[in-house]
Amino acid sequence: MENPTFYYDNKIVKSFAYATLFWGVIGMLVGLYAALQFIWPGLTFNIPYTTFGRIRPIHTNAVIFAFVGNGMFTGIYYSLQRLTKARMFNDVLSKVHFWGWQLIIVLAALSFAFGITTGKEYAELEWPIDILVALIWVVFGWNMLGTIIKRRTQHIYVAIWFYIATFVTVAILHIVNSIAIPVSLFKSYPIYAGVQDALVQWWYGHNAVAFFLTTPYLGLMYYFLPKAANRPVYSYKLSIIHFWALIFLYIWAGPHHLLYSSLPNWAQSLGVVFSIMLIAPSWGGMVNGLLTLRGAWDKVREDPVLKFMVVAVTAYGMSTFEGPMMSLKSVNAISHFTDWTVGHAHIGALGWNGFLTFGMLYWLIPVLFNTKIYSKKLANTHFWLGTLGIIMYAVPLYWGAITQALMWKEFTPEGMLRYPNFLETVTQIIPMYATRAIGGGLYITGVLFGVVNIIKTVKTGKFVGDEAASAPALVKAGGKAAGESTHRWLERKPVLFMILAVVVILIGGLIEIVPMYLIRSNIPTISSVGPYTPLELHGRDIYVREGCYTCHSQMIRPFRSETERYGEYSKAGEFVYDHPFQWGSKRNGPDLAREGVVTGRQYKPNSWHYQHMLNPQALNVQSIMPSFKWLISNKLDISTTARKVKVMQFLGVPYPEGYDKIANQDLIKQATEISENLKASGIQCDPDKEIIAVIAYLQRLGTDITRTGPAVSFPLSSNK
Amino acid sequence: MLRQFLQNLQGVDVYGILSTLIFFVFFSIVAYQAMKIKKEDDRKYCRFPLDDEDQDIQNDQDNKKN
Numbered sequence: 001m002e003n004p005t006f007y008y009d010n011k012i013v014k015s016f017a018y019a020t021l022f023w024g025v026i027g028m029l030v031g032l033y034a035a036l037q038f039i040w041p042g043l044t045f046n047i048p049y050t051t052f053g054r055i056r057p058i059h060t061n062a063v064i065f066a067f068v069g070n071g072m073f074t075g076i077y078y079s080l081q082r083l084t085k086a087r088m089f090n091d092v093l094s095k096v097h098f099w100g101w102q103l104i105i106v107l108a109a110l111s112f113a114f115g116i117t118t119g120k121e122y123a124e125l126e127w128p129i130d131i132l133v134a135l136i137w138v139v140f141g142w143n144m145l146g147t148i149i150k151r152r153t154q155h156i157y158v159a160i161w162f163y164i165a166t167f168v169t170v171a172i173l174h175i176v177n178s179i180a181i182p183v184s185l186f187k188s189y190p191i192y193a194g195v196q197d198a199l200v201q202w203w204y205g206h207n208a209v210a211f212f213l214t215t216p217y218l219g220l221m222y223y224f225l226p227k228a229a230n231r232p233v234y235s236y237k238l239s240i241i242h243f244w245a246l247i248f249l250y251i252w253a254g255p256h257h258l259l260y261s262s263l264p265n266w267a268q269s270l271g272v273v274f275s276i277m278l279i280a281p282s283w284g285g286m287v288n289g290l291l292t293l294r295g296a297w298d299k300v301r302e303d304p305v306l307k308f309m310v311v312a313v314t315a316y317g318m319s320t321f322e323g324p325m326m327s328l329k330s331v332n333a334i335s336h337f338t339d340w341t342v343g344h345a346h347i348g349a350l351g352w353n354g355f356l357t358f359g360m361l362y363w364l365i366p367v368l369f370n371t372k373i374y375s376k377k378l379a380n381t382h383f384w385l386g387t388l389g390i391i392m393y394a395v396p397l398y399w400g401a402i403t404q405a406l407m408w409k410e411f412t413p414e415g416m417l418r419y420p421n422f423l424e425t426v427t428q429i430i431p432m433y434a435t436r437a438i439g440g441g442l443y444i445t446g447v448l449f450g451v452v453n454i455i456k457t458v459k460t461g462k463f464v465g466d467e468a469a470s471a472p473a474l475v476k477a478g479g480k481a482a483g484e485s486t487h488r489w490l491e492r493k494p495v496l497f498m499i500l501a502v503v504v505i506l507i508g509g510l511i512e513i514v515p516m517y518l519i520r521s522n523i524p525t526i527s528s529v530g531p532y533t534p535l536e537l538h539g540r541d542i543y544v545r546e547g548c549y550t551c552h553s554q555m556i557r558p559f560r561s562e563t564e565r566y567g568e569y570s571k572a573g574e575f576v577y578d579h580p581f582q583w584g585s586k587r588n589g590p591d592l593a594r595e596g597v598v599t600g601r602q603y604k605p606n607s608w609h610y611q612h613m614l615n616p617q618a619l620n621v622q623s624i625m626p627s628f629k630w631l632i633s634n635k636l637d638i639s640t641t642a643r644k645v646k647v648m649q650f651l652g653v654p655y656p657e658g659y660d661k662i663a664n665q666d667l668i669k670q671a672t673e674i675s676e677n678l679k680a681s682g683i684q685c686d687p688d689k690e691i692i693a694v695i696a697y698l699q700r701l702g703t704d705i706t707r708t709g710p711a712v713s714f715p716l717s718s719n720k
Numbered sequence: 721m722l723r724q725f726l727q728n729l730q731g732v733d734v735y736g737i738l739s740t741l742i743f744f745v746f747f748s749i750v751a752y753q754a755m756k757i758k759k760e761d762d763r764k765y766c767r768f769p770l771d772d773e774d775q776d777i778q779n780d781q782d783n784k785k786n
Binding site: 079082083155157159222223226227230231232233234235236237238240241244245248249252266269270273274277485486487488504507508511515 | 735739743746753766768770
């Protein structure tokens, strides 16, 4: 009897492939624009929508969720159908997934440009878009699992294990990290505060790398690399060990983003230990990928697809070695808050994700269009420009990072900081930023060549939207057959497989996060730390809106070089009312944790802040900070004060009962005082301007632990 | 109750050792399962994504086996 015929849906694969290229170009161009602002700060043109703080999340989200996201879906929709010998479960779900995802990308870009952000890296989307993300992700998962269930093959191949792990883990990470209480349609406060928020955020942030940028791409590697090389995967056994060890270990590693911070030591140590152990499964995957090419290395010389894939897998190996090294506390003491992290991230993004995506597309597009690649020469040019681009991007950043970190830490023989002015350490590495931008420019030039090559390839071929295939129907097998290994049996049970994957990833998450909430001693309270005043709260929200955290940290590590420069090191109890935390991860400017301490090294009067926001270069010609002059003309929206106070009360911030009704009285009083103070310095600024709230917030930073009396009480008139 | 239980835990940082132990137990089970797979099966499964014909044959064989 003939096997029944069915049709693979190539149309959805094509749509995702085109979206990958489109968003890839956009995301990378925005990245280049951001990089150029380090050299020419005036490139923001003094408008709010183009400042680094707003376009940095556009760049990161566009590259991660738009470029890599669409790339991931391209590969999954193609390979899943072939590996299960089934058409996608439902064409409507495929279309809803595709258009829903593109809508999310557009909404994300617009919202970030308008300053609508949660202020949590890689999770900046506000709550309505977060809900949309969750819904579309469920559509993707439903479609994927439906396809797996109606498959015509007995077993699910290793690539599908990675797809399943991606789906369930990203869902859990997104939901847990995004829980927030809305203030309005465009504003919410996360339910977590301070240390807890930081832990959840970096548990999410690190695992966004793990389960959005790594596991799905490992799945793609396990499918497309053997296809492109026409060689079987090196070892099935290794893939089993690699898969389970990787998903188990990855979920624990988040705290390595918070070393030397106020996170309790036990959590930091867990993060370090599991990060180091991660080398083993990561390299297991790399070895399995590279050894798949055994006996086919001669093809690498000729075939641009394999060239891209080999460099991708090598970049994966490099960055998964570098990551654990950066998790060692002694290395992290130098690398953290510097461009080393940025260089590391781009080895992964440009090398691993970028090159695997282009390798896959150079293989896939000719297959979809029944043709050959238009120009191998052009593809090779793309490859070499990209490779050179990666090197020219990363090496100067490593150089700049180590230079800057050493300058931060250098003392004179007299025991004084050699470079007390933070700006000196920035201007020193401007040439490295310029070289980085050239590297990025080369990479993008290569991508543009790639796009032209793919468009030409598409034009020479003939697309088959519904590709015929045939396979025998699946005979449902029951229990374990004689001689069948347990894992092989498990591969016939996708639902059980998924449940086990969930259990494995939950172990790490629960052991790290639950104690942080339940054990009070993790976050010792400080009696002088109180809630923000209503004006400071508004100022903080503007700080978040403008993405100040993308350049300024609020976390002084317990190093002499930092306490000398910024003041007393940060304590966990200082952040208990911070929804969200704003510790930052990179210092393009100085730390601001003690900005308001009058006796501190960082203190500046109100008038300085006003002038600095208006025109940073007027105060220091070498400053790379953009102007925020709209803060001076924008009127502060105080209609939301009551709601903000109510939400904070709901989250446990101890404003007195009924304070929401009188909060604006306190706000106006404090704003008037700052306005009067500016007036005394010769600056005319009405108390109802946004700059007043920002100044209030900056002047509050770090002052609580230097207070001799109790915490600020409300209403403000009750303070002596 | 859980809160009280955890609060009374002495040396909660022993989590580091416990967590590592959990991983090694888990890893040992996975490694043992992987090692149990026969060499010829390992070779066969590695070919899975390569071509449709092989998959059909394998699928038929698996159907018969089960």
